[in-house]
Amino acid sequence: xxxxxxxxxxxxxxxxxxxxxxxxxxxxxxxxxxxxxxxxxxxxxxxxxxxxxxxxxxxxxxxxxxxxxxxxxxxxxxxxxxxxxxxx
Amino acid sequence: xxxxxxxxxxxxxxxxxxxxxxxxxxxxxxxxxxxxxxxxxxxxxxxxxxxxxxxxxxxxxxxxxxxxxxxxxxxxxxxxxxxxxxxxxxxxxxxxxxxxxxxxxxxxxxxxxxxxxxxxxxxxxxxxxxxxxxxxxxxxxxxxxxxxxxxxxxxxxxxxxxxxxxxxxxxxxxxxxxxxxxxxxxxxxxxxxxxxxxxxxxxxxxxxxxxxxxxxxxxxxxxxxxxx
Numbered sequence: 001x002x003x004x005x006x007x008x009x010x011x012x013x014x015x016x017x018x019x020x021x022x023x024x025x026x027x028x029x030x031x032x033x034x035x036x037x038x039x040x041x042x043x044x045x046x047x048x049x050x051x052x053x054x055x056x057x058x059x060x061x062x063x064x065x066x067x068x069x070x071x072x073x074x075x076x077x078x079x080x081x082x083x084x085x086x087x088x
Numbered sequence: 089x090x091x092x093x094x095x096x097x098x099x100x101x102x103x104x105x106x107x108x109x110x111x112x113x114x115x116x117x118x119x120x121x122x123x124x125x126x127x128x129x130x131x132x133x134x135x136x137x138x139x140x141x142x143x144x145x146x147x148x149x150x151x152x153x154x155x156x157x158x159x160x161x162x163x164x165x166x167x168x169x170x171x172x173x174x175x176x177x178x179x180x181x182x183x184x185x186x187x188x189x190x191x192x193x194x195x196x197x198x199x200x201x202x203x204x205x206x207x208x209x210x211x212x213x214x215x216x217x218x219x220x221x222x223x224x225x226x227x228x229x230x231x232x233x234x235x236x237x238x239x240x241x242x243x244x245x246x247x248x249x250x251x252x253x254x255x256x257x258x259x260x261x262x263x264x265x266x267x268x269x270x271x272x273x274x275x276x277x278x279x280x281x282x283x284x285x286x287x288x289x290x291x292x293x294x295x296x297x298x299x300x301x302x303x304x305x306x307x308x309x310x311x312x313x314x315x316x
Contacts, residue, residue: 049153050153053153053154053292056285056288056289056292057289057292057293057296060248060289060293061244063248063252064244064247064248064251067247067248067251067252067255068247068251070251070255071247071250071251
């Protein structure tokens with residue numbers, strides 16, 4: 001395999017694994033956060049507003065981790081800076 | 089990660105479709121608000137006036153929940169962010185148009201505005217020296233962590249909005265390529281929900297950051313009053 005073919009194969013496989021693993025753990029974290037929020041909501045339903053607000057902000061924080069993985073995977077697939085180095 | 093199309097060239101300035109759609113959203117919002125706020129009535133409000141009033145009061149109560157005593161000062165800024173982001177995020181659903189927030193430059197610009205306004209409101213509330221002092225609390229050892237968090241949270245704000253909107257559009261496009269006509273409609277429904285949630289979260293995080301800048305001052309003040 002020429003280096004450029006090897007790079008294509010490796011970067012595709014790496015991007016797939018990155019997305020798979022990078023989505024798995026934020027999903028677990030979000031599940032725990034939502035479970036805790038529902039627990040708190042069942043105990044104290046009068047605090048619904050602040051619980052939901054904090055939950056949304058926390059979910060956004062966790063979700064941004066998965067988004068970082070997506071951005072890195074897209075960079076590896078479409079704008080890999082190493083390609084220029086190989087083509088020189 | 090598609091390049092945005094260049095529509096016009098003025099010397100070294102390249103006017104892309106993102107810039108045009110951003111200005112389009114701004115002009116449409118401004119014109120609509122000028123037209124609809126003409127001839128407001130207190131006794132027999134028109135249907136549009138009721139909708140506008142409920143929107144504004146919803147924004148006011150959301151802000152007052154977080155910052156009860158400073159909410160009037162923040163309503164213009166956060167309200168504008170919310171309205172702009174809702175319209176800009178939903179714009180991608182119209183065929184032929186792209187969401188300007190699917191471009192990293194636009195979201196980075198918005199995040200920088202939020203970053204600067206945190207300091208602006210913080211300094212305006214309690215003066216320059218007292219504002220800078222909160223970087224040294226509780227101990228001066230925390231200074232590097234405060235500085236790092238300033239940068240990373242701004243970066244995260246920009247990347248989050250860009251990644252969500254860009255990936256939604258890209259996902260719909262990929263499903264269209266793989267499956268065919270009319271199949272991506274469920275994904276577009278998801279786009280509506282996601283666009284609203286992302287606009288809410290962006291404005292809410294901006295609000296929380298600004299509130300953080302102001303409230304650290306308030307605790308400081310409370311402590312001073314107690315000790316004196």
